[in-house]
Amino acid sequence: EYDREWWKEAVVYQIYPRSFNDSNGDGVGDIPGIVEKLDYLDELGVDVVWLNPVYESPGVDNGYDIADYRAINDRYGTMADWEELLAGLHDRDMRLIMDLVVNHTSDEHAWFQRSRSSRDSEYRDYYIWREGRSLREAGVSEAEFDASEYHLPRGVRELPPNDWESFFGGSAWTYDEETGEWYLHLFDERQPDLNWQSETLREEIYEMMGWWLQKGIDGFRMDVINLISKPEGLPDGDDSDAIVRGADQFVNGPNIHEYISEMHDRVLSNYDAMTVGEMAEVTVDEALRFSEDGMSMVFNFDHLRLDFGPEGGRWTKGEWTLDGLRSTLTEWQEGLEAEGWNSLHFNNHDEPRMVSRFGDDGEYRRESAKLLATLLLTLKGTPFMYQGEEIGMQNYPFSSLTEVRDVDTLNNVRFARESGRLETDEEVLELVQHRSRDNARTPMQWHDDEHAGFTNGTPWMPVNPNYTEVNVAAARRDERSVHRYYRHLLSLRDEYEVFVYGDYTLHTPDHEQVWAYSRVTTDAELFVVLNFDGTATTYAPPADVVGEAELLASNYGLATGGIGETLDLSPWEARVYLLD
């Protein structure tokens, strides 16, 4: 009676290869290092690996700047190593989805090198080139004009074709002296945007996708895929609240559904492939449309914006609330209940560590990490774990900007300083601690030997000093560990179909600290209760769940079953009951 798909029943484990396991001592994680840990993943009980980019790349954005879509970056290994990884996963009945980064390439990609060589190059329209605007056209006076803002060569006095901003700060355009035009880059200037209006370019992308699917991969995570359609004329942004200026123009652009449908019809429909589209801004209604286009699911980030500041944008500091988190996720649970399918995620390589962000970094680190695991693994949708969350890894305690590697952080801090929005080092460090993607990119902590067993060389990023207590080896020995709890919940998902297909019903729309909900199918009901706070509390469950029940999971190791008329909940206590 369900619309069954393998990817609806799976749990995905995201591996950031640079920080997972280094097999050759160069301080950077690699593919053979992942192969060494396949039994670890198998024992954990995950079903799919999402591998962040391992393609040929100069590494400006740690691989999201691709120079050759069909070659493996030799820092990560060879294509033979990659084939061994795929075979090793499939031998263990696990699957592999690769990262598809087709909104942009590296500026070192052969296509861009040819495109920038001349205005008549046959590759010119693979990218987005435009003449600049004169000061007069842009309505900027000589006095206002600041050439340094655009790194213009001497004597060139013009402005970018429009006012769009990069997600990494500054203008989304860079002037290229060779042909005297500007090219668009919604990310770093070394990541030029591809022009999806070119059918020839789209053809090249579909052929490349087919090449990887023919090798046996099981699908793609699609990087910022709802940015690929840009409107005719590239008009200025006209929404001052947009996440970055111009986003109202280039997010979900005019041809986006045509392109996603075409990609599905031309390539993906020939495979039983899982696709998850990363979408910077997407509503439930748009997510439903992307499902109609053939996308399995999308990543939305509404719940990961709740701690943005009032000024708006990622590089601001605010506070999330339980009410915000619960209502945002409930909107998505209810919105995609009948059609479409949710992805579930609280962590990835771009976000701070979930226990530090939504849980407790102190006394209740383990209990809160397990509570968050309960939320991730008992909501309706496909859960995406990020390497290290299964042992409750935390944000890195930055002591100086010299420890930061991330281009997004470095660029945004530079632009914020230049604009005067950030002044003191303390302000900068506080924001870096709150927001930097490097919080999630410190090496995986395997055991308590030097560098946490990640490398026997010098790690490219410092290891979190808490690795002596927080590591896989210690967790596997400790029956109360976060790791053990994840394994238990993952095994429950395999055993009870209600975890996958049960409909979500919220019981506590406005309780100040308790979030309780049910998951219901025709023959089973889960009752989940989460005390989302560091203080103990009591909670009276709805009358129709009180009574006989089996306690399937408890982050305090409770054994008893039965649901009483009032529940005494300890700080950060999570329980999962099965009602007959």
Ligand code: TEU
């Ligand atoms: O992330 C896109 C990205 O940076 C989003 O976090 C976006 O900035 C945010 O949702 C807007 O609020 C993808 C990759 O995950 C990231 O690692 C890359 O740096 C980026 O695209 C460019 O490829």
